[in-house]
Every structure is written in structure tokens, then in C-alpha cells.
Amino acid sequence: MEAPPVTVMPVTGGTINMMEYLLQGSVLDLALESLLHRLRGLCDNMEPETFTDHELVYLLKGQQGNPFILRARRALSHPNAPWHLRYLGQPEVGDKNRYALVRNCVDVAASHSLPEFLNEMGFRMDHEFVTSGHIFRKGAMKVVVCNVSRVQLPGNTENTERMSNSHLVELSVLAPAGQDTVSEDMRSFAEQLKPLIHLEKIDPSKQRH
Amino acid sequence: MSGGPAVRISIESSCEKQVQEVGLDGLETYVPPLSMSQNLAKLAQRIDFSQGSDSEENGVDSEPRDGEWGKQEPEEEEDTVKFQPSLWPWDSVRNNLRSSLTEMCVLYDVLSVVKEKKYMALDPVSQDPTAGKTPQVFQLMSKKKSLATAAQLLLKGAEKLSKSVAENQENRRQRDFNTELLRLRSQWKLRKVGDKILGDLSYRSAGSLFPHHGTFEVIKNTDIDLDKKIPEDYCPLDVQIPSDLEGSAYIKVSIQKQSPDIGDLGTVNLFRRPQKNKPGTPWHIKLEAAQNVLLCKEIFAQLSREAVQIKSQIPHIVVKNQIISQPFPGLQLSISLCHCTGDKKINRSSPEKPKPDDHLYVLEHNLHQMIREFHKQQLSSVVMPHPASAPFGHKRLRLAGPMAYDKAEISSLQQSEGLLEKIIKQAKHIFLRSRTARTIDCLASRIEDPQIQAHWSNINDVYESSVKVLITSHGYEQICKSIQLQLNIGVEQIRVVHRDGRAITLSHQEQELQDFLLSQVPRLRL
Secondary structure (H helix, E strand, C coil): CCCCCCCCCCCCCCCCCEEEEEEEEEEEHHHHHHHHHHHHHHCCCCCCEEEEEEEEEEEECCCCCCCEEEEEEEECCCCCCCEEEEEEEEECCCCCCCCCEEEEEEEEEECCCHHHHHHHHCCEEEEEEEEEEEEEEECCEEEEEEEEEEECCCCCCCCEEECCCEEEEEEEEEEECCCCHHHHHHHHHHHHCCCCCCCECCCHHHHCC | CCCCCCCCCCCCCCCCCCEEEECCCCCEEECCCCCHHHHHHHHHHCCCCCCCCCHHHHHHHHHHHHHHHHHHHHHHHHHHHHHCCCCCCCHHHHHHHHHHHHHHHHHHHHHHHHHHCCCCCCCCCCCCCCCCCCCHHHHHHHHHHHHHHHHHHHHHHHHHHHHHHHHHHHHHHHCCHHHHHHHHHHHCEEEEECCEEEEECCCHHHCCCCCCCCEEEEEECCCCCCCCCCCCCCCCEEEECCHHHCCEEEEEEEEEECCCCHHHCCCCCCCCCCCCCCCCCCHHHHHHHHHHHHHHHHHHHHHHHHHHHCCCCCCCEEECCEEEECCCCCEEEEEEEEEECCCCCCCCCCCCCCCCCCECHHHHHHHHHHHHHHHHHHCCHHHCCCCCCCCCCCHHHHHHCCCCCCHHHHHHHCCCCCHHHHHHHHHHHHHHHHHHHHHHHHHHHHCCCEEEEEEECCCCCCCCEEEEEEEEECCCCCCCCCEEEEEEECCCCEEEECCCCCEEEECCCHHHHHHHHHHHHHHHCC
């Protein structure tokens, strides 16, 4: 049975078109403590929130060159929480001066039968990994500091192996399309983290080798 | 024998030489006799230099002085003879002569010093005066004087120290810019942008979603005249707050009889506590006042947004800085934001005399409390996403999709009441409670025969209070059972529970309660 036709156009109609503004950076494990302290001071005054998530990346290979990617993520630390399915579009090329990476984003909460559903739809799992770390929030901005671990046996999230001794830091905001003040706020926040970590926009398409 | 020939007698010394050795052939070897010089040396060694030529006469005197020395001499001689036989025989003689020369030189020097008095003079050593010779008064005086000198020195030093400490404190009181900045930083959030120091006085980090930036600037106060005396409340640090947050504000909540003319609304200048904003107010007062103004603005903005959006039976009126709603027919609840900027031009004083204060402080306080509750909820960990890539939002709402909640379930999950509804309910309850109290008191003072007593419970809720009404007949308490009614005053209704458990619900009408109580009175009458 041939794969159903798939377009890579974002979902339109019905919902607001949400864009994700993203800045990324990394920090070595040695400097992690000081970064967490700084974030604790800069961000909203809440108890630090830790998380452990398991993410599976599904691909749907259509007739066109680029496969369609969906990311399914579940919380290992909160087993009753619903799965989260995410589609991320191509980064918007526009203003070169814009500090943050902007891409279309569709977020859907799903029940625990999501992997089977995706398999039935024709998606195949490409890779999976486990991340764990801390979440901070400042207004609408979310800062996630996490370390990425490789899953050795598919489906087995107990034995994982750290991929590197550094942590990935992501600063992201979900906002409707057209709000450019968001990237300015992100820039000023990133300035405050400056000597500890440099957050910048990293184009994922340029990372492919 | 008389004449015989004379016999020559020759005497010669024996002069026998000592025999050194006898050879094997019988030849004797004699010790060679001492030569003239050797003999002299031997004799010279025996001279006792300690004894003078007229030592026989002064022997007694010289004995005790030189006795020891003399005794040592022969010992030394013997020693030198015993232990150093190979020493030059004139050695001891030479040493003795040398030491006697030294002695003679010293004596000569002393005598010449005594005689000449040119380079050195003999000075007698001062003798201590024998004790008891100096009077005690003199000792006391000398001690007193020396103590006084020491005390003066110490006092001078102490004075210098205290002066420097006072100067230091004066400087500290003068409060230089950096210490003030440190104090400011310990209480408010500051950041440096370029060469300006900006601060944040909004509630955004505490969970508020109000879009005001709330940025203030810290400036150095340099308009000080160093020639004139520095004023008491001079502070080298000053803050510049945003212009729309100047002055002070409060939210006035009051319940009045419904005003007949609707055109009157919005023109009332309700400011009651004018605050003079002197240019010299310290920064903490300015900042606190500005933050209060911001919070009042946020409360009013939230209330007016809800007043417009939420559909209720009797629509709320929002006019300029006032929100008017009707909790009960004939009654009007007005919530207004009173902001006085301290500018004389804007402050129109109302021509009529000030109305009696009907400001309900409790409700104003409750409004502040509720908005802070709302802020705290924004920061609760319930909104944090699990998994981490999910957007922010209440946990239950994220479950709504997968669990297929329907509209009723979703609305039950969400907070149903906004700020305005809550405050209206509280106002209704307060009004109902005060009116019930007034009714009961009125009846109790009017009716003398059975006595009506009301015991109000101390522990109340914002939406519910209770009172126990007792109707007794004086003197007949034992005979007939008193009537006990428990009234639970809610938001819009009063629930009456009899002693036997029967419950009746009364509406908010004042007349209804009065009629009911009056109906209970004859039950007691004999």
C-alpha cells in the first residue's frame, strides 16, 4: 500500500498560527551549577522544576524528498501526563537582524496510544532519546536546561548513556505570528546570561552533514 | 802534744757531681754542672714578686690583700715547673714583671685622673636618701602630679578618637551614593543598561500579567550646594518613576443608595487623602507609592475588563474611573480608582461638603488579596509543562483533549468566578449582614416584653456569617422553653434553623426577616 500523499505545509484553519521563537546554546557540566543559580535569580520566583522526558522522532517518507517529521514526547517523571505531539516547520527566512529563530509550531496533546496510532498512520520511528533537566519560566519565556541521553535498546528507557558532558539550553517563546517584540525580549534576556552561556540561533537545516 | 809541726788543713767542697749514669765499662758520666746563666735563671725563678722589699714591715698589711694572689703565685710557679719544664726559664719572670708593670700603669692613670681633672673627673655616686627623711606629703604631691600628667595624655587621645568616630558616623548618616545604592539593591531589582541604572517595580516577576513595564531610573542627586549646610533628609540617590505612576492611589469600594441621576456618574472626585509629593521624599516611599498605584491600576483594569465581558442580569456600568453595579435592587455598589497625582491643577475640590465615609476598607483589602492570589496562581507549578516541550497552561486543560472532556467538564475545571463577581458577592454578604444586624437590633429595642438577644459568631467566612437569636421571657426562663433561632446569613439569602431542626430560607428582603421574627415572638407569650 503506497504511503498517503503528504504535504509539508503547516496546518492552517481553525487554530491560531503559532510560531516558536527559539535560541539555543550549550554549557559544560562544570558550569551547570552557576547557570542554574543565575537562572533561578533571573526567572520567575518558583520552586525549580525538574523533568525527565522520553522523545521519539517519527518520519513519514513521502514521494517528495523531505520526509515529514513529527516529535512525540512523554514525561517519564509524570506517567499520567498526556503525550505531546509536535510539528516544527522550516525556519522562517526573513529578517536577518532578528535575533531568534522563528518557525511554525503545532502542539497537540495526545493520549497514551499515540505511538501505535502513528505507526498505523505510516510513520516510522527514526530515533529516540531521553532528556532530563530543569525548566524555568519568565513570563512567556521558557528556559529548558537539559542533558541528552541515548537510548541503547529501543523502548528501554532505563539504561541510557549520556551523549556528552554538556547540557543543552533552549530559550523559547510560543507566540502568534507577527509579534516581533518577542525576539527583542529574548535578546535582552540572553544578554543577561552572556558570559556563562551564549544563546544564538542555530539553523537546524544547516546542521545536516 | 805541744810543739809539733803545724798541720796544713785544706778544706775543699765536696763538689761532687751527680752521677748521671754508670757505663758498662765502669765509666761514670757526670751531670754537667749548671753554667752561670743557668744558675742565675734558677735563682731568678725563685723570686717571689708578691713580696715587696720592705715586706717584713708591711707584711701584715699586704698579706690580706695580696695573700691570695701570692698564694696563687707559688702554685703557678709550681705548676709551670711541674707541667711545663721545657718552657723558657725566664718566662715566669717575664710574666710577673709584665703584670706588675700593668698594675703600676693603672695606678699611675688613676692618680693622674685624680690630679689633672682635665678629661675625666671623679664624681661621687649619689646616695639614696634614707627612708623616713622625706615627708609623706611630698610623696603624695609628686604622685598626684605624675598621675595628672598621665591622665591628661589619655584624655587627649580619647578626645581624638571620639572626634574621629563622630565624624565617621556623620559621614555614614550623610549616606553617600554607593551605600544608598546598595540599600536600594537589597530591596528592589536593578539592572544596568549602558550607563543608566534601571529598576523594575512591577509585579511581573511575582506572576502578574499586566502589560505595564514598571521601569524606574536611578539618578544621582547632584543639586546640592556644598557651601550651605546639608539638610537633614538629604539623600544622594533619587529615583525617577514613570509619569503615570506618580502620586498615590487607592481603590474605593462603597455601597450607596442608588443615585437617581445617571449623569452624575464619573464626575465625582473621590479623593480623600491627599498626599503631598514633596521633591525631597526618600526613594523607598516613592517606590512603594508607585508600586501601589500600579497594583491599583491592575486591579481596576481587571475589574473593568470583567465588567464588560461577563454577562450578568443587570449589566455593570463602567464610567471613567468607576465601576457601578447593583447587588440588590435599590442599592448601588461603586468601585472606583482614586489616583491623586499631587498636581494642584487637576485636583478639583468638590464643592459639596464631604460625605460620610462609606468606604469599605475590608473590600479594598480583599481586592488586593485576590489579585495577589491570582498572581500566585500564575506561578504555581501546575502550569509547568510535563513533558517539557508542551506549552504553558493549566495541567487540567492539557488533559482535556486526550481525555475528551466535554464543555461542562471543561467549564467546571476552569475558574468560574472572576474578580468582579467575587467582590460583588462579598459586598452583598456584608450588606446583608449589616442589615440583618440592624433589623434584629431595631426589633429588640422596640419590643420589651419577650427579650430578643443576638449572639454573633466570631468566626465568619467572606460569604457566610451566623447569628443565634434568643427570644426569652424575663423570669420565666425555666418554665417555658426559649426560642432559639440560628440564622446563617449567606450571600443572598438567610437560612433559619429552629431548635427542633426545621429550616426556613428567607430572601434578602428586610421586611421578610422582620415579619418572621415578629411571628416568633407571640409563640413565647403565655
